[in-house]
Amino acid sequence: xxxxxxxxxxxxxxxxxxxxxxxxxxxxxxxxxxxxxxxxxxxxxxxxxxxxxxxxxxxxxxxxxxxxxxxxxxxxxxxxxxxxxxxxxxxxxxxxxxxxxxxxxxxxxxxxxxxxxxx
Amino acid sequence: xxxxxxxxxxxxxxxxxxxxxxxxxxxxxxxxxxxxxxxxxxxxxxxxxxxxxxxxxxxxxxxxxxxxxxxxxxxxxxxxxxxxxxxxxxxxxxxxxxxxxxxxxxxxxxxxxxxxxxx
Numbered sequence: 001x002x003x004x005x006x007x008x009x010x011x012x013x014x015x016x017x018x019x020x021x022x023x024x025x026x027x028x029x030x031x032x033x034x035x036x037x038x039x040x041x042x043x044x045x046x047x048x049x050x051x052x053x054x055x056x057x058x059x060x061x062x063x064x065x066x067x068x069x070x071x072x073x074x075x076x077x078x079x080x081x082x083x084x085x086x087x088x089x090x091x092x093x094x095x096x097x098x099x100x101x102x103x104x105x106x107x108x109x110x111x112x113x114x115x116x117x118x119x
Numbered sequence: 120x121x122x123x124x125x126x127x128x129x130x131x132x133x134x135x136x137x138x139x140x141x142x143x144x145x146x147x148x149x150x151x152x153x154x155x156x157x158x159x160x161x162x163x164x165x166x167x168x169x170x171x172x173x174x175x176x177x178x179x180x181x182x183x184x185x186x187x188x189x190x191x192x193x194x195x196x197x198x199x200x201x202x203x204x205x206x207x208x209x210x211x212x213x214x215x216x217x218x219x220x221x222x223x224x225x226x227x228x229x230x231x232x233x234x235x236x237x238x
Contacts, residue, residue: 002197004145006167007190007234009128012182026123048125048167052188062180063131065229066187069171071126078121110184115126 008040009068010052012060014108018086020053022107025085026070026078027051060109068112075100075116082114127159128187129171131179133227137205139172141226144204145189145197146170179228187231194219194235201233 013019020031020039031039031053041051072078079089082104090111092103099117106112132138139150139158150158150172160170191197198208201223209230211222218236225231 002191002193002200004189004191004197004200004233006146006187008188010186010188010232012184027125049188058182060184063177064185065131065179065183066185067129068125068185069127069129069168070123072121072123074121078123081121113129114123 006049008050008052010054011106011110012056012058013053014056014059016053016055018107019110020051022085022087023051023053026082026087064111067110069101069115070112071115071117073116073119075102075114078114078116079104125168127169127171129173130225130229131175131177132172133175133178135172135174137226138229139170141204141206142170142172145201145206183230186229188220188234189231190234190236192235192238194221194233197233197235198223 011019016037016039020041024031024041027041029041031041034040037055039053079102083089086107088105090103090105094101099115102114104112104114130138135156135158139160143150143160146160148160150160153159156174158172160172198221202208205226207224209222209224213220218234221233223231223233
C-alpha cells in the first residue's frame, strides 16, 4: 500500500515576503528560500506541515476554497496581533458551545480562522 | 506570549460526503461528523492538522489560492489512485532535481499537488 501524507501547504502570493513575514509573525519561525522567489516556513513545533509561499502573477479572486484554522489560547490578543502584523478582521465571528471562531485575513486577503476553546 | 498553532485545514464543498470520501481514500482514516452537515478527517498518523469538509452554497471559482502538497513514495500508483477515487489530473507536472510534482484535483476541482522525491 502506497503511503500518502500531508507534507506542505502552499499559499499563492503577489508579494511573497510580505505574506511570509505575516505568517512567521503569527506562528513563529524564520522563513527561508527553498527555491528562487519562494519562501518556506518550517513547522515551529515540528511534525506539522510546512507553509510555502509561492509567487503567482494573478491576484486573489473570490473567497479561498481551502483555508487554515489556527488555534489560540487568547483570541483577543491574537486578533490584535493579526492586525498589528498587517492582517485584518472580516467582522465574521461564530460563538458556539465549545468556544469561538473569528474569520481573519492575511495582508493579501487570504482568509483563515482563529479558533479558541473555552477554558 | 500567546501560542498560535495550525489546528485544521477546511475545504469548502458542494457535496461534503463526496469530497471527504475522496480524501479519506487517499490519506486513510474514517470521516466523522463533528457538526451537522460537516465531516472531519482526523490526522491518520497523528500530530498533523485535521481536514474539515464544510458545506458551502457557492461553487468553486478560479484556482485555489491555498493548496495542499502531499508526499508519496510512488507517484505513478498514487496518481492512478486519485483518478480511481474520482479526482483528476490537470496535465501539469514539474520535474526538478530532487523529484517531481504533479498537479491534481479532487472531485470538485480543488487543486492539490502530489510530490515524490527521487529515491
